[in-house]
Amino acid sequence: MLEVRDLCAGYDTVDVLHNVNITAEAGRLTLVLGANGSGKSTLFRTISGLVRGRSGSITFEDKSISKLSSNRIVRAGIAHAPEGRHLFPQLSVEKNLTLGNYARRSSKSELKELLTRVFDLFPILQEKRSQAAGSLSGGQQQMVAIGRALMSDPKLLILDEPSMGLAPMVTEQVLQAVAEVNSEGTGVLLAEQNAQAALGFAHYGYVLAEGRVVLSGAASDLQNDPEVQKAYLGV
Template identity: 65%
Template sequence: MITITGLSASYDAVDVLHAVDITANDGELTVILGANGSGKSTLFKAMSGVLRPTAGQVEFNGEDITRSSPAGIVKKGLAHCPEGRHLFPQMSVEKNLMLGAYVRRGDKKRVKALLERSYELFPILHEKRKQAAGSLSGGQQQMVAIGRSLMSDPTMLILDEPSMGLAPLITQQVFDTIVEINKEGIGVLLAEQNANSALQIATSGYVLAEGRVVLSGTAKELQNDPRVQRAYLGV
C-alpha cells in the first residue's frame, strides 16, 4: 500500500531523516519504534505532505505522492493523526470530528455514516458530542483525534504516538480500538514508544535511530531481537 524509498528530510538545513526505506502492506498494522528524536514524527510529516522531503519518494497505492499537497494526500486515502492531538479546544467534540470530513463534504450520506461509525468506536464521544473538546480528558481527546482522522474515510491511517500521556487502562482501550480499525481493512502505520504494546498488535515493524532504519522484521522477530529487548522492552 505504501512504499517509502530513500526518504530524507531536514529542518532549517539540519538533516533529520537519512535515506529511509519502509514498506507498509495493504491491511496490515506496521509499527515504527524509536526514542524521542529518532525521526518518527518527521517521517510521518514527510509522508503526509506537511514537510517536503529533500530526497526520496513516497508511493501510495502505486502513485507517487511525494510532492502532493496534504489535502490531496488525504483525498487519496492516507490520513495522519498527529502527535499531540491538535484539537480545537473551544469547539464541540462533534465539530472537531466533522473537520476531518472536509475532503468528503460532497457526500453527506457517507459523512453521516462515518460520524456514526466514530461514535460506535468511541461511545463516550457521542455522550459528550456537544461539549467543548478541551473539556475532555486526555484519553477522550485522543479518541476525538483518531475519530477525526477516520472521518476522511482513509484506506491507511498514520497514528503518531497515540498512547502518549495516557494512563495504562486508557492506553489499552486505544490500542484495542486500533486493532478493531485494522480488522476493518484499514492499514495502520503506528509510531510508538510503548514498544511492548505496539509489537503485540503489529504485523511487522521498523526501528528508527537518529533518522535511520536500524532494524526491521516481523513483530515476532523484533520482540525476540536482543537489541530491541534491551532498548525498548526492558529485558
C-alpha cells in the same frame, strides 16, 4: 500500499531522515519504533505532506505523492493523527470530528455513516458529542483525534504516539481501538511508546535511530530480538 524509498528530509538546513526505506502493506499494521528524536514524527509528517522531502520517493498505491499537498494526500486515502492531538478546544466534539472530512467533502449520508463508525468505536464520544473538545480528559481528546482522522475514510491511518501521556487503562482502550480499526481492513502506520503492547498486534516493524532504519522485521521477530528487548521492552 505505501512505499518510501531513500527518503531524506529535515527542517531548514538540518537533515533528520537519511535514506529511509519503509513499506506499509494494505490492511496491515506497521509499527515504527524509536527513541525521542529518532525521526518518527518527521517521517510521518513527510508522508502526509506537512514536510517536503529533500530527496527520495514516496508512492501510495503505485502513484507518487511526494509533491502533493496535504489535502490531496488525504483525498488519496492517507489520514494522519499527529502527536499532540491538535484539536480545536472551543469547538464541540462533533464539530472537531466533521472537520476531519473537510478535504473529502463527503455527502451528508456518508458523513453520518462515518460519524456512526467513530461513535461505535468510541461510545463515550457520542455521549459528549455536544461538549467542547477542550473539556474532555486527555484520553477522550485522543479518541477525538483518532476519530477525526477516520472521518476521511482513509485506506492508511498514520498515528503518532496515540498513547502519549495517557494512564495505562486508557492506553489499553486506545490501542484496542487501533487494533479494531486495523482488523476491519484499514492499514495503520503507528509510532507507539508502549512497544510491548504494540508489537503484540502489529504485523511488521521498523526501528529508527538518528533518522535511519537500523532494524526491521516481522513484529514477532522484533519482540524476540535482544536489541529491541533491551531498548524498548525492558528485558
